[in-house]
Amino acid sequence: MEINEYRCNSIHNVHSEIFFFERSFFMSKNQSRDEQKFIAEHPKMKKLLEQVEKAAKSRATVYLYGETGTGKEVIAKEIHTLSGCKGKFVAVNCASIPENLVESMLFGHKKGAFTTAFQDQKGKFEEAENGTIFLDEITEIPKAAQPDLLRVTQEKEITPVGSNKVIKVNARIITATNKDLLDEVEKGEFRKDLYYRLNVIRLNIPLLRERKCDLEVLAKLLLEKFAREENKKTMTFSEDAISILMSYEWPGNVRELENVILRAVVMADDDTTTLRKNDLFPERIPDSSPPPIQAVEDSSKSLQEKVNVLEKFEVGKSLSKHKWVKVRVCKELDITRPRLDRLIKKHKF
């Protein structure tokens, strides 16, 4: 079965083999030791952690690229922690700052600089002095603020809004995005010179579906953790649940996995000890059948049977990838809506 191909060396002994990245991932003073597990069993993740350690030793700008929910923020925090710098880790979500406030938010302002500036206010760069400023969703930063950002990366200086005083700043910059910055440069949305300044060390965070061994370990740990937190009995996954977990595409990556398992645990009856496929995906059940290679190669099957297996596999895969947004599924498979509805009925999705 395909799952086996993805399994790292020895998934059987899951608990003894978990890579406990014990130094600082998930550690906050109020967290218990149980919650400090950063799962990085897959070779791609181990490689990433090596890169994280190297990057942490320098003050160079880091650009984290990964789909939503892959762990960009935890990686950014880890670089900050491992760097041992004295200042704070300051996170800014560039997508949530109103365009007219972005400069004041990042660089601060003087009293009276605008109508609601009742007092001098430091910006995020000063707040992150001797620490790290994490600019999340960097592609969403308004164009008007890009020249000033370029200036900080080049000259390490800022000028608060309404002031003519230049302030020297020393904050390590980490940026993150789930869009490729270079695409944004090509579209003219992002300055090329700024792109080169930010893209000194680029770290790509692998998708959850590309690291199935991490997925299985994570799912089991999350189930244990949520069952404990929700005061439920110790739970395990049924075989069909494991199979669906492994074949689903996880477009929302680790965050989506957390949500699916937490929801299933919360909704489970108090005496439930086994979570099944339908507990995880009660409304839309993505295709759980293994890849159709064996079925297609099975010489005892007729051509029509083989076609059916492939058809079911492809439609199921597309439905889960697009979270049942049928218009996208139709586009991807190049079929009409009535045909998709017939296929959903035929294959009992």
Ligand SMILES: Nc1ncnc2c1ncn2[C@@H]1O[C@H](COP(=O)(O)OP(=O)(O)OP(=O)(O)O)[C@@H](O)[C@H]1O
């Ligand atoms: N390797 C991992 N092991 C355990 N938990 C993880 C791992 N990676 C991510 N998580 C958890 O997944 C959730 C999402 O992580 P995080 O917020 O860092 O992702 P993100 O890439 O910044 O997402 P977004 O693009 O949506 O902002 C968090 O709860 C985080 O603790």
Ligand SMILES: [Mg+2]
């Ligand atoms: Mg994030």
